[in-house]
Amino acid sequence: MHQSERHVVVIGAGIVGAATAIELLREGHQVTILEPGEIGGDHAASYGNGGWISRSLVVPTSVPGLWRHVPGYLMDPLGPLTIHWRYLPGLLPWLWRFLHSGSTIERVGRTAAAISGLISDCAERHRKLAQEADVPDLLQDTSLLHVFRKRSDFDANALAWRLRQQNGTTWRELDQGQLSSLEPDLDPRYTFAIAVDGSVCVDPGRYVAALVDHACRRGATIRKGRARGFRIKSGRLQAVQTADGELACDRGVIATGAWSKELVRGLGDRVFLESERGYHAVIQDPEIKLKSRILFTDGKLAITTTPSGLRVTGQVELASLRAKPNWTRAHVLRDFALNAFPGMPKTLPHTRQTFWMGHRPSTPDGIPVIGSASKCADVIYAFGHGHIGMTAAPVTGRIVAEIISEKTPCIDPGPFSARRFGGGAHPQ
Template identity: 45%
Template structure:
């Protein structure tokens, strides 16, 4: 029991997971210090450059039955959404087979759908509530998110996913013809079907949203320590401090929410987690005349398209490579190829306009579920990382679960499926 322990906690990492967690712990009466070497939600963070979607319908994992058949085609397609940098293959060797196995059958996929849904429920309301507290409601897009399909056959190929969403009670609506044009007037008429997820919002500026949460955290008495965590001081099984590059930060509890940087910290607290970088890219086309109000996901190229104050953002791509390997900006240019198809009227600006390109690391486990749970080497340390493609959407529920674990309360969500110890077993 932690009743005698001081209510002090250090949250490591100022991305969206760390920020929602820090605020939740403040709500529960903790004195919280956030350890982050850069700007919270700055360019170093996946939370800066993502597709902007807060999507309660993100229950479908990336690894699905038949993936092993499509991946070779993707790898050969110069405009494909997926690439492996072969030089980095050795470090992916144990991860990749487990990733493919996680989606080996629909029965296996369906087993985890409620586990994913539990982390998505209530996300939109939580984003709205925190934006309201931060005085930043303008950072939420007016409309939600919609998948765009070129034709009925492409839509039919995704029918299983939509049926599973319906089974989970996730409200969706489907639009064709005039209805689709009304929702997304900028979208080329080559697109025949729009599938909208109703419990969703897009963020106008995810980095700005993180900065707003950091501001709220500071105003409520939180402290941000601009340094890197390097490990823990643990004595007799109890946490005494988080070690950082600038000395020890005494605390009774710690949360590891350092995105791709979490693997090394987890090891130091007794957990070897297979965490790799699924690197993604974005391009912002400044001064783009096309500014859809609804955020779009192109089924074909697997990219998200969103209006941001800086311009039209295209975000996507999966590149399996070391997190610190140099970016390959050709991967970002592929996104332009799809944008021209979606918005042919703006082709010239999309191709030749002023571009801002970004690359970031999705922190990914092979089973596509995050790691949330007490560390094996010290129950005062709680892990909260590995959210891969859906960390924006899963952050609020992650924060609540982490706070339940830190306070030794009865968790509202069963933490077992997210346990850091699950990788010791064969999936």
């Protein structure tokens, strides 16, 4: 191995780990991917997401005034954002920071600017990755239509649109006539829409598997197993510890999504990370055809055409990593889709529907954690991507590879540091 080449263990093979492995190989490092599950499998958030890749995803979930709705979130188990009573005590430290991060327009503005810095060229980065991995067909350029029942519903959400505009998103307004000629199958109760350009990944699970295959063709190896911790000596990483023994390495990357908190223990940082559980329903052989991906602002959910059918994604459920899925939430998504298009039947046979639940790895401020661990700079964090993990994975991988190669990162990693949560020791 050349002096500057490192043996890097990338822990976790979701979209973030997959993209990171490729960027590390590009820099000439030796890469081992450590993953206990099936690559591209449905245990990971990267399998079942909405696939939307767009620089418009800069608005965090927590915005001024949200706290007023918290009692409603506790009372309505099927609303678009739900907090489980049972898990409330454990969630309080995260929840407090979540509400605080969105408590003023200035704070939300800073968050949007940090996210925007990260994802401004997300579509180009994905296009390059998909071409290299020989799966360009999995990405499609399309419009994201935010549909509203009436224009005043759009006006009522002025802050979000102002943040998008300030951070480089452009859009077209569509009146009822333009909307119905673009999407004739949509219920005419939607009379106004905003069209934002972007890309969609039509099969995120397959995409992850293709990226990992590509990494393996370039020399990465896969090790099946679960990381348990790190062996560190005098501040330098010696090995990643797994249930089946140690993996000796020079650097380790924690790309374990919502499961990352356990691995951070002992690395000198206090990280606030919870699973924001989300769901999808897939309706096979739909009776309707969509040209765009549609985001329903009244239902807070999105609908995308995928090779297996219409995928309806949404819901934010604050529970725990271990809580059982509440499939009624996925049924809510399905029923919304059946009602939003008059051409769809009112009920579906079981054979035409599938459901999924996944864990968004969410920080309270909606900003991912990227950068070196405080107690051991050889361990690099790459997790906490919440609602924007598909979009931000390639640039995250790039930043991580540049940190490991001791190059100046293409984006200042300052806003993504784990130190922002207040913990942190100086690297030794």
